[in-house]
Amino acid sequence: MRICVAGGAGYIGSHVSHAFVHAGHDVVVYDNLSTGLRSSVPAGTKFVHGDVSDPLLSRKTLEGCQALVYLAAFKNAGESMIDPIKYTRNNLQATLSFLDAAIEVGVKYVIFSSSAAVFGDSQYLPLDENHPKEPSNYYGFTKLEIERVLAWYDKVLGLKSASLRYFNAAGYDPEGKITGLERNPANLIPVVMEVACGMRSGMQVFGTDWNTKDGTCLRDYIHVTDLADAHLRALGHLEKGEATFAVNLGTGRGHSVLEVIQAAESVTGRKVNYQTVGRRAGDPESLWASGEKAKELLGWVPRHSSIESIVLTTWNAYKANGMVV
Numbered sequence: 001m002r003i004c005v006a007g008g009a010g011y012i013g014s015h016v017s018h019a020f021v022h023a024g025h026d027v028v029v030y031d032n033l034s035t036g037l038r039s040s041v042p043a044g045t046k047f048v049h050g051d052v053s054d055p056l057l058s059r060k061t062l063e064g065c066q067a068l069v070y071l072a073a074f075k076n077a078g079e080s081m082i083d084p085i086k087y088t089r090n091n092l093q094a095t096l097s098f099l100d101a102a103i104e105v106g107v108k109y110v111i112f113s114s115s116a117a118v119f120g121d122s123q124y125l126p127l128d129e130n131h132p133k134e135p136s137n138y139y140g141f142t143k144l145e146i147e148r149v150l151a152w153y154d155k156v157l158g159l160k161s162a163s164l165r166y167f168n169a170a171g172y173d174p175e176g177k178i179t180g181l182e183r184n185p186a187n188l189i190p191v192v193m194e195v196a197c198g199m200r201s202g203m204q205v206f207g208t209d210w211n212t213k214d215g216t217c218l219r220d221y222i223h224v225t226d227l228a229d230a231h232l233r234a235l236g237h238l239e240k241g242e243a244t245f246a247v248n249l250g251t252g253r254g255h256s257v258l259e260v261i262q263a264a265e266s267v268t269g270r271k272v273n274y275q276t277v278g279r280r281a282g283d284p285e286s287l288w289a290s291g292e293k294a295k296e297l298l299g300w301v302p303r304h305s306s307i308e309s310i311v312l313t314t315w316n317a318y319k320a321n322g323m324v325v
Contacts, residue, residue, distance in 0.1 A: 007071035009036030040180030080139035091142035137282030167220035207279035218254035220288035223304035250289025
């Protein structure tokens with residue numbers, strides 16, 4: 001199958017692109033390289049340098065593709081609360097423009113990169129797919145709106161889709177084939193790595209008064225290789241004629257900010273300096289997912305997502321880039 005991976009040069013996108021190439025698909029990577037890296041695009045793919053808001057280039061690139069994997073959104077929840085217009089333009093307007101182009105050229109299947117942020121603060125744990133969806137940040141709102149559009153596009157247009165709700169993507173390819181580092185990372189684990197490497201003198205921990213075991217936020221960390229596997233399985237599921245669906249991708253357990261820092265210190269043998277500050281607007285207290293529906297629908301089980309594996313493969317990527325001295 002010919003597949004367009006929008007955002008396929010990014011951190012998650014490059015792992016997803018690699019998985020589809022490895023499975024024998026014909027992959028076209030479409031990316032504006034605003035955050036992605038050309039060097040992260042796997043060999044054996046066609047690369048198109050373009051923006052998802054460009055309707056002419058979008059249609060030209062998507063011609064002949066049977067499936068679209070969409071990972072071209074901005075993802076900084078904190079930033080979305082400061083600059084929501086930026087997220088409106090890219091995560092809503094540009095996404096819809098690219099979907100329109102896909103429909104016009106006859107794309108049959110869409111795999112959409114969604115997020116645990118669609119849920120907001122947890123009313124119970126682990127979060128399952130029936131949990132109320134009340135985003136606590138604007139980023140989560142944009143993801144939920146695209147999920148809703150996709151559900152309607154199936155009803156009205158017959159476009160089949162899978163919305164994959166990532167929890168916290170982390171780690172790097174265990175085989176070391178993908179080592180491209182994120183630019184200006186905002187997620188916890190790469191920030192911790194930069195402190196351990198000495199690229200940053202320290203980091204901030206936002207709030208130590210949450211109602212958790214050590215007072216810091218809890219998150220469900222999923223290895224990016226496991227996420228890539230879920231994309232393959234989701235497309236295979238839709239190819240069988242199954243219905244449009246949304247599913248959570250999580251491990252069923254959470255790790256606190258301080259636990260991640262401790263794991264990084266154990267793996268790297270280095271001290272991670274941090275400063276505690278007040279809570280950050282839009283941060284939910286605790287999020288972790290039930291993976292039962294993903295297991296039932298897709299046969300998906302995370303195999304690389306221990307916190308130790310996540311930290312180790314990330315540390316190896318930093319070493320591969322010469323960041324560890």
